[in-house]
Amino acid sequence: MEDCIIIGGGPAGLTAAIYLARYHLDVRLFDCGTSRAALIPCTHNHAGYPDGIEGTELLARMHEQAAKYGCKRENKRVEHLAVAGDHFAVGTDEGTFNARSVLLATGVFNRHPPGMSDELHDEALSRGLLRYCPVCDGYEVTDKRVGVIGTSDHGTAETIFLRGFTRDLTLISPDGDHDLSTDCSSELDQAGVRRVAGPCGKYEIRGDKLGVDTADGWLEFDSVYPALGSDVRSGLAVMAGAKTTGDGCIVVDDHQETSVPRLFAAGDVVIGLDQISHAMGAAGVAATTIRNTLAEERPIRR
Secondary structure (H helix, E strand, O other), X not given: OEXXXXXXXXXXXXXXXXXXXXXXXXXXXXXOOOOHHHHOOOEOOOOOOXXXXXXXXXXXXXXXXXXXXXXXXXXXXXXXXXXXXXXXXXXXXXXXXXXXXXXXXXXXXXXXOOOOOHHHHHHHHHOOOEOOOHHHHHHHHOOOOEEEEOOHHHHHHHHHHHOOOOOOEEEEOOOOOOOOOHHHHHHHHHHOOEEEOOOOOOEEEEOOEEEEEEOOEEXXXXXXXXXXXXXXXXXXXXXXXXXXXXXXXXXXXXXXXXXXXXXEEOOOOOOOOOOHHHHHHXXXXXXXXXXXXXXXXXXXXX
16 A cells, blocks of 8 residues: 555656655655656756756656655556555556555646647657747747747747747648637737648758648648647546546646645646646645645654
C-alpha cells in the first residue's frame, strides 16, 4: 500500500513526487512517456534558466531529484482507477497497485495539423517551425511570418494573441471556408490578419520554412501554430467518479482535491493554461494537502 500514487510524469507529477518524497511518504509514480514537456525544444519562460532549457533535460533533472528522495518511478500505462474501500486500486498494463491517495497529472494532448505525418510533425516541432504555445514561445516569433491553422473563436483568439509579437499573420482554415462570426471577422480585419481558406493537409519543410498547401496554393512560414484545441486526459478521473467540466477538465477545490476524497489533480488536466510554472505550483499545493490529509489519519513518521 503506497501513501500516494502519482499518474503522469510531466512537470506537475514530478514536482508532486519531489514534495511527497521529501515529506517521508511512500510514493510511486507511473509515467507512460507522453508528457508534452518532452516535446519542448527549449523553454525560455522557466525561471532560473536564462538561456533556456530543453524539455527532456528539465524532466531528466526532475526525475533525478525525485529519485534522490526515494520516489519509485515506473514506465507503466495506467488503464483503470477505482475507489476500493478506504483506498484506491490503480490498474496498469503490468498489474494493479494500491494507494491511500492518488494524484492525477495526466495532462492534455494537442490536436495535430490535419494530414501531417508524425515524422514531419516531430522534425518541424524540434526546429521551431511548428509551435503550440504562444504564451510560451511567442517571443521567439517576434516580427516573423507566422501561420495559424484554425478558425472560429479559438483560431481568432490565438491569432490576435500572436498579433502582440508580429504583424505578419495568416489564419488558415483547416477545412474549407472559415467559420467566423461578424465580431471575429471585424477583430481580424482591425489587426490586419490575412485569411486563407483550406483544406490544408499537405506540408513540406523547405529550408528554414514550413510550407502549407492551402486553397491559395503553397504558403511558407517561419513558424506555424495549430489552433485546433486539445483533448483532456481525464478518463481515469471519470472512472473513479470525479466531476469534470463540459470540456473534460477535472474539477478541483482550492487545494487541488477532486470531488472524490483523497483523489487529487494538478496541471493541464485541471486547467489548460499550458504553463510549466502553473503546473508545478498546483502540484506543490496538492502534495502538501495530501501530506496533511494522510497525517490526520495516522502519523507519517513511526
